[in-house]
Amino acid sequence: MVGIVSYGGYIPRMRLSRAAVAKNMGWFAPGLFGAARGERSMANWDEDCLTMAVAASQDALVGMDKTKLDGIYLASTTLPFSDRDNAGVVKSALNLRDDITSADFASSLKAGTTALMTALEAVKGGDKHRILVTASDKRKTKAASNEEMLFGDGSGSLVVGDDQVIAEYLGGYATSIDFVDHYRGEDAKFDYTWEQRWVRDEGFSKIYPAVFKGVMDKTGIAVGDITKMIFPCIFGRINAKLAGSVGAKPNQLADTMEAQVGECGAAHPLVMLARELETAKPGDVLMVAGIGQGATALMFRVTENILNLPPRTGVSGYLANKKTEETYTKWLQYNNLIETDLGGRGDQDLRTGLSSLYRNRKYILGFVGGKCKECGTAQIPAKRICVKPDCGAVDSLEEYEFADKPAKVVTFTADNLAASLDPPAIYGMIQFEGGGRTMTDFTDCSLGDIEVGVPMKMTFRINYHDPKRGFTGYFWKAAPAHSGGA
Numbered sequence: 303m304v305g306i307v308s309y310g311g312y313i314p315r316m317r318l319s320r321a322a323v324a325k326n327m328g329w330f331a332p333g334l335f336g337a338a339r340g341e342r343s344m345a346n347w348d349e350d351c352l353t354m355a356v357a358a359s360q361d362a363l364v365g366m367d368k369t370k371l372d373g374i375y376l377a378s379t380t381l382p383f384s385d386r387d388n389a390g391v392v393k394s395a396l397n398l399r400d401d402i403t404s405a406d407f408a409s410s411l412k413a414g415t416t417a418l419m420t421a422l423e424a425v426k427g428g429d430k431h432r433i434l435v436t437a438s439d440k441r442k443t444k445a446a447s448n449e450e451m452l453f454g455d456g457s458g459s460l461v462v463g464d465d466q467v468i469a470e471y472l473g474g475y476a477t478s479i480d481f482v483d484h485y486r487g488e489d490a491k492f493d494y495t496w497e498q499r500w501v502r503d504e505g506f507s508k509i510y511p512a513v514f515k516g517v518m519d520k521t522g523i524a525v526g527d528i529t530k531m532i533f534p535c536i537f538g539r540i541n542a543k544l545a546g547s548v549g550a551k552p553n554q555l556a557d558t559m560e561a562q563v564g565e566c567g568a569a570h571p572l573v574m575l576a577r578e579l580e581t582a583k584p585g586d587v588l589m590v591a592g593i594g595q596g597a598t599a600l601m602f603r604v605t606e607n608i609l610n611l612p613p614r615t616g617v618s619g620y621l622a623n624k625k626t627e628e629t630y631t632k633w634l635q636y637n638n639l640i641e642t643d644l645g646g647r648g649d650q651d652l653r654t655g656l657s658s659l660y661r662n663r664k665y666i667l668g669f670v671g672g673k674c675k676e677c678g679t680a681q682i683p684a685k686r687i688c689v690k691p692d693c694g695a696v697d698s699l700e701e702y703e704f705a706d707k708p709a710k711v712v713t714f715t716a717d718n719l720a721a722s723l724d725p726p727a728i729y730g731m732i733q734f735e736g737g738g739r740t741m742t743d744f745t746d747c748s749l750g751d752i753e754v755g756v757p758m759k760m761t762f763r764i765n766y767h768d769p770k771r772g773f774t775g776y777f778w779k780a781a782p783a784h785s786g787g788a
Contacts, residue, residue, distance in 0.1 A: 433462050
């Protein structure tokens, strides 16, 4: 049996109030008031599609032996590197084996479902047995645009394989149609969108029903047997009409989370599917589809194995751990829509030594330290000599992962003089459960959230961006455990 083995999701803690957007920009674009309901997910300044993909993947890998993975596929329309294996960065952050296949899927909002179908077909072919599929997007939008209200940031991850399947893959159907409802050129920052009525009537209203019918015909599943139809649609009011075109009823529609999150680009079908799997019961039939210059639709039947999955944060958990942001200028700052002065301390050359990054990749990207084989002392970063004074063994350390270890605050500082996009810069010493301590930056928190003894989790984040050379550097930071930092 081939299908989904595990699932996970990630929604950033911060949510931008749409009313705040309208309040600040309604003078310029009065139409914003009509969409000023609910919230949209808002990535922190140190988050992008790679950091969110790592968080969702950590969620999907809870309780799993990740050494069994022999592939990782990353889908996104907002990859930070045009010529670097972005999936390989995620692979390194998760500290997966080197001898696996990594691949990026891009350039279309259906990239997430295309990556999922490709992974399932690879497992069906027998060459691969377990593949991690993650989709993530953080799309830039112009201030006061419809997209600013409609879009959201987030990530969904699925592990597919041929054993311990929680949702059997029944079949898929795909179309490729160069229907350009929007596009983003090679050097453009923002999407260029076409007239919405034409996109709705000539695009969504024809492309979606065709793949719905195609996957039902291919799998032999009648519409009445489908428990949930899972598909994103920026035209929320026509969701029921699209499903009704093939005979589905409104109660068969999955929640698009438009009021809480917005639409997370290529990630949204996987985010929605992950959320539905949280409450799915054995025997449920789930159809998931993604659209973008054609569409891809897949059908699954939930198995008894779903009852055996260990608990995880899941999309619902991240939705519950939220902080509503009413400061519109903070949104503009985090998304580089305004230029602010970081002062003299922010004026520095951020050139990355690529040779050093390679040599230290286990520590920098994977947050791997060491544990002494002689005395059992854990330490990060790993050094040749054990840090325990009465041990001092040389070359005795074996690899020891800290990224998933709980920690607590030992000391902390709030620095108002350091250059920061979210002042004050908060950092300090944390102590890991099981041993080991390190100095680290804190994220997803304000000063009032931190005190000695507060539980913390490590989370993969942007450490800096070098605009001169177009390079983004990543590292691990600590976030309060309640914030959902993975």
